[in-house]
Amino acid sequence: MTGIPEAAAAEHARIAAEVREHDRRYYEEDAPTVTDAEYDALIARLLELEEAYPALKAGSPTAMVAGQAVAKFDKVLHSKPMLSLEKVFTEEDVRAFVTGIRNFLRLDAEEEVALYAEPKIDGLSLSLRYERGVLVQGATRGDGREGENVTPNVRTIAAIPERLKGAPDVLEVRGEVYMGKADFLALNARQAEAGEKIFANPRNAAAGSLRQLDPAITAARPLRFFLHGWGEVSGPMPPTQAECMAWLGAFGLPLNPRSCLTRDIDGVMAVFRRLEAERAAIDYDIDGVVYKVDRLDWQDRLGMVSRAPRWAVAHKFPAEQAQTLLEGIDIQVGRTGALTPVARLIPVSVGGVVVSNATLHNEDEIARKDVRVGDTVVVQRAGDVIPQVVRVQLDRRPAGAEPYVFPDHCPVCGSLALREEGEVVRRCTGGLTCEAQVVERLRHFVSRQAFDIEGLGEKQVKALWDWGLIRGPGDIFRLEEQDAASLTPLRNREGWGSLSARNLFEAIRERRRITLPRLLFALGIRHVGERNATLIARFFGSAEALAEACLTSEERRAQALEELQTVDGLGPIVVEAFGQFLAEPHNDATLRDLLSLLDVLPPEARASDSPVAGKTVVFTGTLERMTRDEAKARAESLGAKVSGSVSKKTDIVVAGPGAGSKLAKAAELGVQVMSEEEWLALIGG
Numbered sequence: 001m002t003g004i005p006e007a008a009a010a011e012h013a014r015i016a017a018e019v020r021e022h023d024r025r026y027y028e029e030d031a032p033t034v035t036d037a038e039y040d041a042l043i044a045r046l047l048e049l050e051e052a053y054p055a056l057k058a059g060s061p062t063a064m065v066a067g068q069a070v071a072k073f074d075k076v077l078h079s080k081p082m083l084s085l086e087k088v089f090t091e092e093d094v095r096a097f098v099t100g101i102r103n104f105l106r107l108d109a110e111e112e113v114a115l116y117a118e119p120k121i122d123g124l125s126l127s128l129r130y131e132r133g134v135l136v137q138g139a140t141r142g143d144g145r146e147g148e149n150v151t152p153n154v155r156t157i158a159a160i161p162e163r164l165k166g167a168p169d170v171l172e173v174r175g176e177v178y179m180g181k182a183d184f185l186a187l188n189a190r191q192a193e194a195g196e197k198i199f200a201n202p203r204n205a206a207a208g209s210l211r212q213l214d215p216a217i218t219a220a221r222p223l224r225f226f227l228h229g230w231g232e233v234s235g236p237m238p239p240t241q242a243e244c245m246a247w248l249g250a251f252g253l254p255l256n257p258r259s260c261l262t263r264d265i266d267g268v269m270a271v272f273r274r275l276e277a278e279r280a281a282i283d284y285d286i287d288g289v290v291y292k293v294d295r296l297d298w299q300d301r302l303g304m305v306s307r308a309p310r311w312a313v314a315h316k317f318p319a320e321q322a323q324t325l326l327e328g329i330d331i332q333v334g335r336t337g338a339l340t341p342v343a344r345l346i347p348v349s350v351g352g353v354v355v356s357n358a359t360l361h362n363e364d365e366i367a368r369k370d371v372r373v374g375d376t377v378v379v380q381r382a383g384d385v386i387p388q389v390v391r392v393q394l395d396r397r398p399a400g401a402e403p404y405v406f407p408d409h410c411p412v413c414g415s416l417a418l419r420e421e422g423e424v425v426r427r428c429t430g431g432l433t434c435e436a437q438v439v440e441r442l443r444h445f446v447s448r449q450a451f452d453i454e455g456l457g458e459k460q461v462k463a464l465w466d467w468g469l470i471r472g473p474g475d476i477f478r479l480e481e482q483d484a485a486s487l488t489p490l491r492n493r494e495g496w497g498s499l500s501a502r503n504l505f506e507a508i509r510e511r512r513r514i515t516l517p518r519l520l521f522a523l524g525i526r527h528v529g530e531r532n533a534t535l536i537a538r539f540f541g542s543a544e545a546l547a548e549a550c551l552t553s554e555e556r557r558a559q560a561l562e563e564l565q566t567v568d569g570l571g572p573i574v575v576e577a578f579g580q581f582l583a584e585p586h587n588d589a590t591l592r593d594l595l596s597l598l599d600v601l602p603p604e605a606r607a608s609d610s611p612v613a614g615k616t617v618v619f620t621g622t623l624e625r626m627t628r629d630e631a632k633a634r635a636e637s638l639g640a641k642v643s644g645s646v647s648k649k650t651d652i653v654v655a656g657p658g659a660g661s662k663l664a665k666a667a668e669l670g671v672q673v674m675s676e677e678e679w680l681a682l683i684g685g
Helices: 006-028 036-052 091-105 181-193 202-210 215-219 241-249 265-281 296-302 363-369 435-445 458-466 473-485 498-510 516-522 530-540 543-550 554-564 572-583 585-597 628-637 661-669 676-683
Strands: 075-077 086-088 115-121 124-131 134-140 146-148 170-179 223-233 260-262 286-293 312-316 321-333 339-350 353-359 376-380 388-392 513-515 599-601 616-620 652-655 672-674
Touching: 006 036, 006 339, 036 086, 086 091, 091 265, 091 286, 091 296, 091 312, 091 628, 115 241, 115 265, 115 312, 124 202, 124 223, 170 181, 170 202, 181 202, 202 215, 202 223, 223 241, 241 296, 260 265, 265 286, 286 296, 321 435, 339 376, 353 376, 353 388, 363 388, 435 458, 435 473, 473 498, 473 585, 513 516, 516 530, 516 543, 516 599, 530 543, 530 554, 543 554, 543 585, 554 572, 572 585, 616 628, 616 661, 652 661, 652 676, 661 672, 672 676
Parallel strands: 086 312, 513 599, 616 652, 652 672
Antiparallel strands: 075 146, 115 260, 115 286, 124 134, 124 170, 134 146, 170 223, 286 312, 321 339, 321 376, 339 353, 376 388
């Protein structure tokens, strides 16, 4: 793809898929298969790739809040999103965070940026809603916008007050449910004695305890709670984070005594080093320190990106290392055909957690580190996917260890695996004839961020493929009809019964209604992740408009793609990938098939009660009251579409000093032009 190496795109796609699967296991099953450090390392690698190639940010897990409400609890829509935090790992990263705040707000170098620092507890995020001082609801974070109603269980936690004296009529607070280390060990001892499930760590124990259908089980578990923020609040609040936390604590809500206000970077780094030194002695797990801009008016101006607030960051503790033996190198084939080498290790404990695999990225990385089967390698639980192989201990290399020869044929289908000139990734040429690619595409189609069909996971997709029951996405929605006419119904096959088959068909029927962004993401178009799928869907507005623009003629499609390039945030790489997908007859047929089978809903509306909702806005020239990024973020939060160029579809051009060709284009097309002051007056300042 123009402007981005194939290797980077392939690695990013593979890592993103792995993050999504880890999110599912962590948030929905309370049974993660990697440690937090390994997960953070995975996210860190995504961010590293996205910094080098910004187009890869499209729909990346780094732009999404992980987790999803599971079906066994009633769903709760959060009045304000519960976002996750960006992570940093070094003092230089912290300084860059503060510099970014200064640049965004255009602060003088002398102006103090005070930060509120608090331990980052490894627990489960919880929202508590009080009305007239009475606890009425407790909900998990879920996907950040919709969580699980766990109110009966929350009422069993002694640290959470049922009533607050003097609180506003509506007060929603957020915090972390956790389990102390000593309590965790005692619980596991009781579990083992009773022959029950042993929890892997205190976080899993806390999450599993809170999400019990029987509140009596939760009541028997030693759960605790610390407040760290708030959501919806009726009435005025103090002007700073530190004052707000003290104000909330005065109502009887539990605050972490290790939280404090700092005046500069030296102050937060002193807090970080102190907590890192105390970490082992603290009776609950912490994996870093959270820094929040203290002034609330600055927090409001900074706003948020799709996944996290701009005004807060989590500074993670450094990784740990260990040595182990590399037993073999396995080759995995992703849905794009990329061949990815994974080191198979003799299991080793790294910081108390057993790891057995590590990514090797590609054949060049293997050659650069001279990794050979039989080598003793240093493994680190940060800085890369799963853990990272940091280096080889050459002085311990066994005699006869041969350089690794990367395969030139696909290990799944046997097709030739080619490496194009200038690229580092080797890719299977089998395409849709390669089972690994087809099955992986189908798995992506039903994954949590896509169609999210309950009961149709990796194993089920593979089984249905093996039995010849599905060959493409549309077959999933014909499965019940085909099963009824089959001589061997699904319920008679191994691993399936009447109830499981009936539940699957019901889950599929429920997913016949889906939003356009999720449908576009589910198609697995290169570079079109969740964020870009949303941008594309908002541009077209509906499935009918998309079909009219892209599925009627090549001329109409070319026109639509040209207009699509004006959308702010959609680069030419994304638009080109989207166009190439549509130009492939097989993909065209697949999309038409799905549109005939599904009830596709328009994308979720942004703010609709503002004077600029639904309008396309272009900013040009120098803005004096706010930065360009702040102006765009504010416009989008009000439901406007921000474009990078002026066209006949532009509604408003906001022009500051130095405006040039865009201003001339606006005059030529008769587009409304206003100054920055006029724009601020329109949107309310």
